[in-house]
Amino acid sequence: xxxxxxxxxxxxxxxxxxxxxxxxxxxxxxxxxxxxxxxxxxxxxxxxxxxxxxxxxxxxxxxxxxxxxxxxxxxxxxxxxxxxxxxxxxxxxxxxxxxxxxxxxxxxxxxxxx
Amino acid sequence: xxxxxxxxxxxxxxxxxxxxxxxxxxxxxxxxxxxxxxxxxxxxxxxxxxxxxxxxxxxxxxxxxxxxxxxxxxxxxxxxxxxxxxxxxxxxxxxxxxxxxxxxxxxxxxxxxxxxx
Numbered sequence: 001x002x003x004x005x006x007x008x009x010x011x012x013x014x015x016x017x018x019x020x021x022x023x024x025x026x027x028x029x030x031x032x033x034x035x036x037x038x039x040x041x042x043x044x045x046x047x048x049x050x051x052x053x054x055x056x057x058x059x060x061x062x063x064x065x066x067x068x069x070x071x072x073x074x075x076x077x078x079x080x081x082x083x084x085x086x087x088x089x090x091x092x093x094x095x096x097x098x099x100x101x102x103x104x105x106x107x108x109x110x111x112x113x114x
Numbered sequence: 115x116x117x118x119x120x121x122x123x124x125x126x127x128x129x130x131x132x133x134x135x136x137x138x139x140x141x142x143x144x145x146x147x148x149x150x151x152x153x154x155x156x157x158x159x160x161x162x163x164x165x166x167x168x169x170x171x172x173x174x175x176x177x178x179x180x181x182x183x184x185x186x187x188x189x190x191x192x193x194x195x196x197x198x199x200x201x202x203x204x205x206x207x208x209x210x211x212x213x214x215x216x217x218x219x220x221x222x223x224x225x226x227x228x229x230x231x
Contacts, residue, residue, distance in 0.1 A: 004157075031216030040123070042204065042223035043158075050216040058218065090157055096216035099208050100146045100165045103219055105157035 003027040004106035006091050011111045013078070013085065021076045021109045023091035030096040032074035033103065036060060037088040046089075049074055050096070078111065086113045116141045118207050120222035127195045128230050135190040135225045137205030147188040148206040148219060149179055158204060164188060175199070195229045202226050 004025045013019045025032065034046040045058030049068040063082025068074055074093075078085045088110050092103040117140045127133045139145055146165060150158040162173025169181045179190045190203060203226075206219040 006157075033218055040223070043221045045218050048218050088155075092158075094216060099210055099217070100163065101216075102148055102160050102163055103158075103206075104160070105150075107157045108155070110155070 004091060004093055004104055006089075006106040006109050008109060009107070011109055013111060013113050015113060016080045018077055018079050019111065021078065021089055021091075021111070023074045023076065023106060025072055025074075025091075025093045025104075025106075027093055027095075027104060028071070029093035029104070030071070031094045032068070033092040033094075034058075034064075034066065034074070034076045035090045035092065037090060037108075043090065046076065085111055087111060116207050116209055116220040118205050118220055118222035120203075120205055120225045122225050123223075124226045124228065126228045126230060129197055130194050133192050133195040133199070133227065133229070135203050135205075135227060137188045137190065137222060138186050139188060139205070139207045140186065141207055141209040143209045143211040145188075146208045146210060147179075147181065148208075149173065149177070149188075149190050150204045150206065152202040152204065152224075154201075161190070195227075197229045197231050200227055200229045 007022045031050050033048040035043040044060050047066045049055040065077045090108050091106040094103045095101045119138045148163045149161040152158045164171050164181045172178045202224045204224050205222045
């Protein structure tokens with residue numbers, strides 16, 4: 001988990017509220033990613049950013065939004081439009097040098113809707 | 115399109131026995147292949163990757179993986195399993211034709227390994 005921090009570790013949300021998950025990295029990586037993990041479904045890509053001030057939708061972007069104003073930060077907002085947001089959220093980053101670069105993951109945030 | 119299949123949701127093995135976690139892939143070009151491990155309520159930890167060269171790749175914690183191009187497989191192996199190896203394992207792929215490392219990996223759905231004492 002070194003180099004990437006996610007906060008908070010646990011988050012509780014009432015229905016109808018927007019919440020923002022924090023992701024910070026000190027690895028000087030260009031690319032950052034957000035995944036959602038549900039039991040039995042593996043990792044599903046929400047959004048990713050290859051460079052500051054640019055980001056692309058992943059496979060399940062509906063109900064989520066992101067920003068990339070700084071290289072080290074990639075916050076994820078879960079909006080009230082996301083109908084089933086309870087899940088484990090993982091942030092990752094990678095170096096743009098070479099397609100063989102692995103992704104490094106943060107420790108995750110578990111979001112529960114009450 | 116790239117894809118990864120992990121055909122087993124669960125693998126059970128006795129402590130001290132060899133273990134294998136299976137992975138097959140599909141890419142248009144040549145693959146870079148990765149294995150990660152996840153312990154409960156934690157992020158994914160990188161274990162090993164195949165780039166080019168020797169088909170047998172050695173990684174962390176005594177794990178290794180064998181690349182087989184003809185079978186499009188990249189199975190994870192360990193000669194002697196430990197109870198502490200019990201975790202969720204993910205295989206991932208990226209096409210070599212991707213220009214850099216800033217494109218997402220494509221992950222399998224994961225295989226839960228249980229090592230029984």
